[in-house]
Amino acid sequence: MTGKKAHKIAAELEKLFPVAKTELNFQNIFQLLVAVVLSAQSTDRQVNKVTEKLFLFVKEPRDLLDMGEEELSRQIRSLGLYRNKARNLIKIAEILDREYHGQVPDSFAELLKLPGVGPKTAEVIVGVGFNKPSFPVDTHVFRVARRLGLSKARTPEGVSFDLKKIFPPNSWIDLHHRLIFFGRRICKAQKPSCNICPFPEFCQKEESDV
Structure with missing residues (x-):
């Protein structure tokens, strides 16, 4: 990976998506945590439909x-794995209320201790919620990073580690959002729009998708 290649990718993504940000709706960090937990195996649009009503009543643990x-399960039943999500969210609320005075911790390590919170969710909370350097890797970031030759890692954690080595910390969260937008709109998993991709010289699609 050359600095010139990394600079071009970052610059072109900024041109394409100058105001990329999370598409989940929330009003505080606890709501962000709830929304991210709910987003597992669900689209942001599906989650926003659920939280539009849920967040009228849920603002803190x-x-x-x-x-x-039971009522939480009923409210989120349109989402995949809704029973597991409801169970984990209640456990999270209990822990936050009991051990953190109702506040969401800003520590990656502390967030990982919460039920249902994995590395990607913790990275999102740290970066989006607390504006600290983080590089969450979801399915879109994972796919695009490998296709563009930014990483050959076979796990999201490995891809995140590689991306953090390539790009400066103050760019991580913006690049996270821009790679997601790029993956959703252009470098799609099925039938990517290669004719409008600005990175044909970097594409390693066949190799990275194996």
Whole structure:
């Protein structure tokens, strides 16, 4: 990976998506955590439909505890794995209420201790919620990074590690969002729009998709 290649990718993505940001709706960091947990195996659009109503009543951990697992399950039942998500969110709310005075911790290590919170979710909370350097890797970032030759890692954690070595920390979260937009709109998993891709010379699609 050359600095020139990395600079071109970052610059072109900024031209394509100058104002890329999360498409999940939330008003505070706890709501962001809830939305990200709900987004597993669901689209942002599906999650936003659910949280549009849910977040009228849920603004802090105590609100979820007052709602209870059964009612929460009913509210989110249109999403995949809704029972597991409801169970984990109630456990998260209990831990935050008991151990963190109702606040979401800004530590990656502390976030990983919460039920249902993996590395990607923790990275999102740290970066989007607390504006700290982080590079979350979802399915889109994973696919695009490998196709563009930014990483050959076979796990999201490995791809995140490689991307953090290539790009400066102050660019990580913006690049995360731009790679997602690029993956959703151009470098799609099926039938990518290669005719409008600005990176044909970098594409390693056949090799990276094996």
